[in-house]
Amino acid sequence: QVQLVESGGGVVQPGRSLRLSCAASGFTVGLYDMSWVRQAPGKGLEWVAFVSATGRNKDYADSVKGRFTISRDNSRNTLSLQMDGLRVEDTALYYCARQGGGDSFDLWGKGALVTVSS
Amino acid sequence: SFVLTQPPSVSVAPGETARITCGGSHIASEIVHWYQLTPGQAPLLVSYFDNDRPSGIPERFSASQSGNTATLTITRVEAGDEADYYCQVWGGSSDHRLFGGGTKLTVL
Numbered sequence: 001q002v003q004l005v006e007s008g009g010g011v012v013q014p015g016r017s018l019r020l021s022c023a024a025s026g027f028t029v030g031l032y033d034m035s036w037v038r039q040a041p042g043k044g045l046e047w048v049a050f051v052s053a054t055g056r057n058k059d060y061a062d063s064v065k066g067r068f069t070i071s072r073d074n075s076r077n078t079l080s081l082q083m084d085g086l087r088v089e090d091t092a093l094y095y096c097a098r099q100g101g102g103d104s105f106d107l108w109g110k111g112a113l114v115t116v117s118s
Numbered sequence: 119s120f121v122l123t124q125p126p127s128v129s130v131a132p133g134e135t136a137r138i139t140c141g142g143s144h145i146a147s148e149i150v151h152w153y154q155l156t157p158g159q160a161p162l163l164v165s166y167f168d169n170d171r172p173s174g175i176p177e178r179f180s181a182s183q184s185g186n187t188a189t190l191t192i193t194r195v196e197a198g199d200e201a202d203y204y205c206q207v208w209g210g211s212s213d214h215r216l217f218g219g220g221t222k223l224t225v226l
Contacts, residue, residue, distance in 0.1 A: 004160075037217075039155075044204065044217055044218070044219045044220040045153075045155075045161075045204050045206075045217040045220070046216075046217065047215045047216060047217065050215070059212050059215075060212065061212055061215075062212065062213070065212075095160075095161065097161075099208075100163075100166070101166055101167055101170070102149045102151065102166050102167045102208070103149075103208035104151035104163055104166035104167070104206070104208075105151070105153070105161070105163060105206070106163050106166070106172060108160040108161045108162075109160055110158075110159070110160045111160075
């Protein structure tokens, strides 16, 4: 079954770190560019980070640049997001997404909830 | 900065046609994709490359673009179409990789 499953969400205090993982199954993740997208409570979708299929190219939204790091392990079919210096405004449901034609997001996981609160 | 503007809500009766717009000053030079978000479910791509449909998406869903406005059209709307819909572009720089604010489609 072709799917993405996120894990690693939880409640964390401001300034602390958290690492999200995304496990891919049913397809070879190394053939695809991948991204993380988030949705804060009551808000819309926001693209967060991108990594190319080889892992060579990475890019980040200005809101997380310098604090978040995206990585991938194609041998294990996994994607990760290291989140450091977390802020209250980083509270959101974080989705792992595969990039397909025209850089659309053609496959999504159900998300991992991150709550940043003191 | 580049912004994609969607109406917060659209309401239609079952069997009617819903049109959800997405406006932006640079949208004419971008490829627009559309997503359906339903609570508790993974987001679903419903249109890409301006008007291609992924496998499994009904022909009732179509997309178009004219000038600085892209439109997702859903014909013969069903109760199951009730969801939030988002447009999205993927530009060459991080400030052009964004989603619209989302439109809540209500089926009356």
